[in-house]
Structures are given as structure tokens and as C-alpha cells.
Amino acid sequence: MNSIEVRTAAHRQMVDITRQVATVIDGTDDGICHVYVPHTTAAVVINEHADPDVARDLIAAYEAMVPKIRFAHAEGNSDAHLMSTLLGSSVTVPVADGRLRLGTWQGIFFVELDGPRTRKVWVSVL
Amino acid sequence: MNSIEVRTAAHRQMVDITRQVATVIDGTDDGICHVYVPHTTAAVVINEHADPDVARDLIAAYEAMVPKIRFAHAEGNSDAHLMSTLLGSSVTVPVADGRLRLGTWQGIFFVELDGPRTRKVWVSVL
């Protein structure tokens, strides 16, 4: 298991970590790459990384989807916990001949939901 | 890694791909089946495939959940990117004695969010 460090710069932010994840993969690997976020107010997703407007739209939409209810959690970041559970703590990507097999337009994004912070992402190949 | 082709017929549609996924599994396999969508405006989920009304309700609900905000992405399909990240690009299902171990009511659905298109799904067994 390899640990990647991600420094986020905003309260909510999508950080493209595709290259950092790819460096973990050995040239002989074949199987599945597991990318895991050990935080409860962040997530990891796969989506388009060609047009940066897509990531901006996603962040705006995640914020807009949070229901306007009264949350009990004293830290005041229940919205971040909510979107973390909806987006998910891990993604899995096929690996063949030592390369990540993402689709043409796909990249791997760390999703900061309660930053800015210094975060970890754990990567392993099965 | 096996590739399945899925032809979708509508802008938004759930396509039951359980049988196609099952054909990839070898009679001696034991472990986990990984079903991966290499697209950024589609997804894959597991849910009830007995009553087709469930899939219809899901598609209607996904559409209704998209927040009414102004999106920046010029292609005009940010709603599809959004639901793709919320639903996810992959599912994993236990395999035992060469058979997919889905629950009684579960099927695997390809979720088209910006069709109709010809799509791929990548299936591997770990």
C-alpha cells in the first residue's frame, strides 16, 4: 500500500490525482488499482479531466444538492460527511501491462469537501 | 479484461447487463467480479431487476435530483457528469464456484445518462 499526499487549496475542490496514482503502478502489474481515501469529509471519483469546467460544475452541484435541513453535528461540516458517503471513499480501475486502463476522457479526482487541508490517498494494486 | 458492448436507445436509460456480465465468468472462478464503465457520462449500479418500474423510477429520480444551477461546461451535459460521479464508475460482486453471487432481487445495470450511444463495459474477475 502506497500513500500519496494531496494538499488542497479551497474549502471544496477537485484535485486531479491521475498521474500520482499512475506512478504507483509497476510495469508488470495486471489487475485492479484500488484508490482509497482515509478521510470522512473527502471522497474520490472518476470523471472527465479534459475540460476543467466539468470539475467546477461538479463542485457547484455537490454544494447545491446538500438539503437545507438543520444538522446536529457540532463541527458544522455534516454537508461534507454527506457528500463523502454519496461520492464514496474508493475507486477501482483496471490495470493491464502495468498501465492504468482509464477511459479516454477519464481522470481520477480527489474531492476535498472540508478544506483546505493536507490529505492522504492510499493506493494499492491487486 | 473482457469488453462488453452496450447500445443504449434513449437519452437516459437503465440497461440490465447481468447476463452479459455473467458470461464472462469462468466455471472455476472464485473471488470478485469487477464491472467498470470507461465513460464519464454513464455509470453502473446494482439494484432490483424484477419490477421494471424500479428502473423507471430511478431514471426519473436521477433527473429530478440535478440541481437547477447554471453549468459552465460548454457541451451542456454536466448533469450526466454529475450523476456519473454520484452513481459510480464500477461495481464489485462476489463470485463463488464460477457464479456471480448477487442477492435475490439484484441485477447489474448500465446507466446511460447522455445517450443514445454505443458504450463499453469492462469486466474482470479477481
Next chain:
Amino acid sequence: MNSIEVRTAAHRQMVDITRQVATVIDGTDDGICHVYVPHTTAAVVINEHADPDVARDLIAAYEAMVPKIRFAHAEGNSDAHLMSTLLGSSVTVPVADGRLRLGTWQGIFFVELDGPRTRKVWVSVL
């Protein structure tokens, strides 16, 4: 593949199953733990289990996010199917030296969306 039984006590409820999942792991295991829900009106997520207010906020938010549309499915539980597909049927967690490698604040929650019922969770280590 090991099967865990979860008895839920409410219509919607988050049940912390971290300890039950951990007991399945052998002291020599190294890899990934796969936690799978074979139901279509329940889910499994990873999130904070230190402050019980977080789980309460999550359940309230899931309920509030269900769009107010007319569902067709005759059983009347399409909201549960919807949240099941958004939250997901499985999680995967790194395992090293026979221990689940969750983040400091993370626990594994079974999410009941149409209870109370007696449910199963299938756990395997890859």
C-alpha cells in the same frame, strides 16, 4: 465469503458494523476487504463513527434528498432503491498485516433504508 447478520430497528438507520467486519479478517491477511450488501433497499458506506450525530445527520439528509416526484413502483419504497444506488452496494477497505486499515475517524456502516428487517452482509478478503 463470510456472511454477517444485521438486525435493523428502524425504517431508516445506520448500523456500525466495523467490529463485525474486522472479525472476518485473518491475522495474516494482506490486500483488500470487500463488504457487500445483497439487498436492493439498503447500502453500505464508510464515514465517521466517533460522533453519533453524524450518522443521524446522514439519515436525515438522505431522506430530505429524495425528490418529491410520483413513483411508479407498487411497493412504495422507490426512495429506498434510489438511495441504495447512490450510496452503493459495496465498500472496499485496505487490509495490512491482518488488520483493516481504516482512517482515524472511519467506520463501516450498514445503511438500512426500508426496515426494520434482518439483513445480510457478505465479507471477503482479496
